[in-house]
Amino acid sequence: MRQGADLSIVIPAYNEALRLPRTLERAHEYLNATAEQYEVIVVDDGSTDETAAKAELHARRWPELSVVELPANAGKGAAIREGMLRASGATRAFSDADLSAPLDELPRLRAKLGGNCHVAIASRGLPESNIEIRQPRRREYAGRTYNRLLRLLVLPGIRDSQCGLKVFTAEAAVACFEPLRTMRFGFDAEVLLRARQLGWSVAEVPVRWHHVEESRVSGGRDAARMLLDLLALRFGRARVRVRPASPVTDRVTSASDP
Secondary structure: OOOOOOEEEEEEEOOOOOOHHHHHHHHHHHHHOOOOOEEEEEEEOOOOOOHHHHHHHHHOOOOOEEEEEOOOOOOHHHHHHHHHHHOOOOEEEEEOOOOOOOHHHHHHHHOOOEOOEEEEEEEOOOOOOEEEEOOOHHHHHHHHHHHHHHHHHOOOOOOOOOOOEEEEEHHHHHHHHOOOOOOOOOHHHHHHHHHHHOOOEEEEEEOEEEOOOOOOOOOOHHHHHHHHHHHHHHOOOOOOOOOOOOOOOOOEOOOOOO
């Protein structure tokens, strides 16, 4: 793991032995074409297949890649938390292992960081978002319903909290992930809520996105758990001591913004 990297990218992986090698090839090619110091951290979330072994094989020829293995499946939030707190980058991002939002969207998100904005999130919910391959209708409806509840209960103004590409300043990564209590798929809402409670704005940025099959989200069990997590957040799970700050209006940015 590099010390003092410009950019850290965390990739959580659970039973991703089949598609992770291609993801790492694409990430390796993209990041080596940049002119900055970077690191990639794959966090194996207690996989029962060869996910960790495949990642370690790639790491042998990619010194910027490190692999962390959790002893048992703890959840996507737990895996990303582990990676974010191990990271050294001034900017810290996480990406889903399927690269539904490709890494070449990162500069658009990173450009929004600065001033009072410490978090930028990819969004499928803005008019300028480019959805190349849509989810099955049932999953898309479930996602929209969840985000309506999210805006109503926890995060007014956020159109899409679940898109799997987000970037943080190092300060925000530690402040939002160190106290994380929601360890599975509902963790995004807690992280964004903590950022707002700390007085920071969140930039929601339209991106290019395409659905990839083999989702790890269970339509029944995980959806119910995410709803319960929302209710827990609404009634105080993620309260923090808010620092003095001027009123914050989150920035919803368009593809044409600088």
